[in-house]
Amino acid sequence: MLKIIERSETPIYEQIVQGMKELILKGALRPGDKLPSVREMSATLLVNPNTVAKAYQELERYGIIQTSRGKGTFVAESSAPGMEKERLEKLRSSFHQLLVEAGFLGVGPEQIQAWMDEFHKGIKE
Amino acid sequence: MLKIIERSETPIYEQIVQGMKELILKGALRPGDKLPSVREMSATLLVNPNTVAKAYQELERYGIIQTSRGKGTFVAESSAPGMEKERLEKLRSSFHQLLVEAGFLGVGPEQIQAWMDEFHKGIKE
Amino acid sequence: MLKIIERSETPIYEQIVQGMKELILKGALRPGDKLPSVREMSATLLVNPNTVAKAYQELERYGIIQTSRGKGTFVAESSAPGMEKERLEKLRSSFHQLLVEAGFLGVGPEQIQAWMDEFHKGIKE
Amino acid sequence: MLKIIERSETPIYEQIVQGMKELILKGALRPGDKLPSVREMSATLLVNPNTVAKAYQELERYGIIQTSRGKGTFVAESSAPGMEKERLEKLRSSFHQLLVEAGFLGVGPEQIQAWMDEFHKGIKE
DNA sequence: GTGGTCTAGACCACG
């Protein structure tokens, strides 16, 4: 389900967070689904348990997953789109910088549009 | 010209790099233009000279600027878009992840499209 | 393994870079091998950690080594010879200049040929 | 006769030194020939006079040129191949490092041999 | 414990 790139510059815990988000967004994980335990996950990903724990904490902090003591961790019922102003501004700024990078690599709006279309096809299934 | 956000999680030197890229892409800095000296820049940004130097070296590595010994630093003549496969793939993946984030924040394709249009208006001037 | 010449005109960090390249080329360091940590290396070479770090970063930029957060630095799996046109031209020009120097020192082609043979013997082992 | 690359990483004065050496080695400049004055040279190369002066000093230090007060500077009669042990060792070490670089760029002995042959053709004319 | 970033302050080569 998840693939960790050991040598990526994005931290492993962040890769887990992002991977989970994507799985949920694409519907592979649905509200109420049970997540593998920290130990299981760390075993399958060949990753330090602390790292998985940190990822889960991050996800919980954003209300994306919930832990029920003794039962396990589950995808939260309402992944309420927070629309928090701060995070939104961060997103906007990231996108801005990404477009600058694209400009320097000779990647035009059409290409980005194409990438976008391709991505949203994967979501609407 | 450049604004540094102290508490940002993106390193200062990286902010300088990104800022310069944007200034060049927007045409505020043109090929052959002289950049402020390391010491000047460090004074105006209230940042350590080493930090500015690191940013300049990074920019030079990408062929975006060039330094002439004892004379100063200048915007390179042809920032030839390398179209390097590796960096391109990185960009693509960043965009992918950005769209995941957008999905969780309830930001749809239309909004992103709007941001994109706005950005490219700033370039074509 | 590495020897630093304090008074050399080539910077210390560059000497480290070159030394590591040689060790790898000769097979003393193989893909996947762990490099000494920045702190270790700085201790054994009697050099500032920042200097070692700079060398490691340079090596990483060329894809020769890779760092895993919190784990350490490793020799990259496939130091794919980029065959980048620019670096190749630089090499050629360096060699050209070296031959000029040789001419002035009375070193003829035969001597250079001999050096070359000796070097490649060290590699093919 | 000489071409200066403004943005090269090798200092301008060094480029002049190397260029003169090459001209002499190839026979374009012969013992006894008069060199352009510092002012002339600085004018034609569009370079700071101090820079040319430094190059001339360097060349004189190695006994390659000689200045006669009031008359000008001339190519020395006997560009005696000093065979100084120290410089020779430096050359050898430079060549060694060059071969390491070549190895990483995928440049084999044959290619280097070819470069060498080509160079020596230019000399023997 | 690992590397990454930053500061402060110093010296040097180049033009």
Place this chain on the structure above:
DNA sequence: GTGGTCTAGACCACT
């Protein structure tokens, strides 16, 4: 005056 290198010492994020 310009950038390049180096040191010393500090804090932080990641595992």
